[in-house]
Amino acid sequence: MWEETVKIEGPYNFDLALQRQSIDPLNDVHSELRLINIPIYEPEAEVVSVQAIGTTDDPCFIIKGKNNQTKVQVIERVYVIFQWNVTLHQINDHFRQTSLKDIFTLNRGTPIILDFSPYNCLVKCIIHQQLNMKFAMALTEDFVHTYGFEQDGVWFYPSPERVAKIEIEELRSMKFSQRKAEYLIGLSKLIASGELNLQELASKSDEEVTKTLVKIRGIGPWTAQNFLMFGLGRPNLFPLADIGIQNAIKKLFNLEKKPTYEEMENFSQEWHPYLSYASLYLWRSIETAE
Known part of the structure; x- marks a missing residue:
């Protein structure tokens, strides 16, 4: 058994991230403990727990695993999955100057979490x-x-x-x-x-x-x-064909019908180079309303 404490730069709202992860019934989320148990596939199958013990502005986590031989690789993978190397305050500051400022204020520090493989x-x-x-x-x-x-x-x-x-x-x-x-x-x-x-x-x-x-x-x-x-954590993707994003934009801008691709392109110009985060927060805006 091994245990590692990790501190990262805030803001990083693990509780809102877990809320989104809990939508998938295959995920082993324990919101009351601020903990998720995740499957690690490489170099071998292993279950690792990630638990928040800090705050949104001062994020700190405890990672626990079983195999000391794979500890370094597992921690590296956890960093990637939870995008701990991404500076969210820079992204948040960018969106405070855009039409998504209210959504980003409400969901401040929500990270993109990757699929487990x-x-x-x-x-x-x-x-x-x-x-x-x-x-x-x-x-x-x-x-x-x-x-x-x-x-x-x-x-x-x-x-x-x-x-x-x-x-x-x-x-x-x-x-x-x-x-x-x-x-x-x-x-x-x-x-x-x-x-x-x-x-x-x-x-x-x-x-x-x-x-x-x-x-x-x-x-x-x-x-x-x-x-x-x-899958790869790229920061600037905006799937125009996604129905959820279309619905979120329709709601945000009080449109009578779903936006056209051209309208979506126009709305999203000011969201570059972080379109992936615009997508995530737009999804969040309708998930939390349902």
Whole structure:
């Protein structure tokens, strides 16, 4: 067993971050303890707990793991997942001068938290395509419970190698569409064979990543942008096709109907170079209202 205390620069509102993480039923969130148990996939499967003991302006965390041999790699991964190297006060100051100032004041210090592995991110994006949130969450949960595994009370997504061997009919029986089943299995086969290396994508530009991913059947711009944002932590993505963002902009600017892509582009000009944070806070603005 090991334990590490980490202090980072504020603002960083872990409580609001956990509130968003708790939307996903697969996440092991304990809001009253200000704690989340997360699955670490590399270099080996391990459950690690991350608990806040500081404040939004003076953030401090305790990380606990079991394997001393992998401690350094695990802490590095936790830093990436929770984006502890991102300076949120600079981002917050930027948005205080924009039309999103009220939303950023209300949700001050809310970070982007990455999916626990890049592969998980793509799987979740493909499953969620063109589905309402409730059904998408239920379908993802069913998929992980069927093909993934549980360790110390935390669920791990199945590996690409495992998913590559699933028969399409199995997923169809779980309410996957024919195409979505094909997309998921096809993607997993590319990764399992080494034809697609997600770790290598991390060193490429947003444009190069997008160009690589959209060649894959079942991955379009929306999925590529979500992967860049929540798989790799890129700061300047604004998925125009996202219904949630469209609804949030409609509400924020009191529009009679959903904005056009051109209107969204115009609204977002002043939000560069932190469009990913504009996206997150716009999502937050409608999540907290529901």
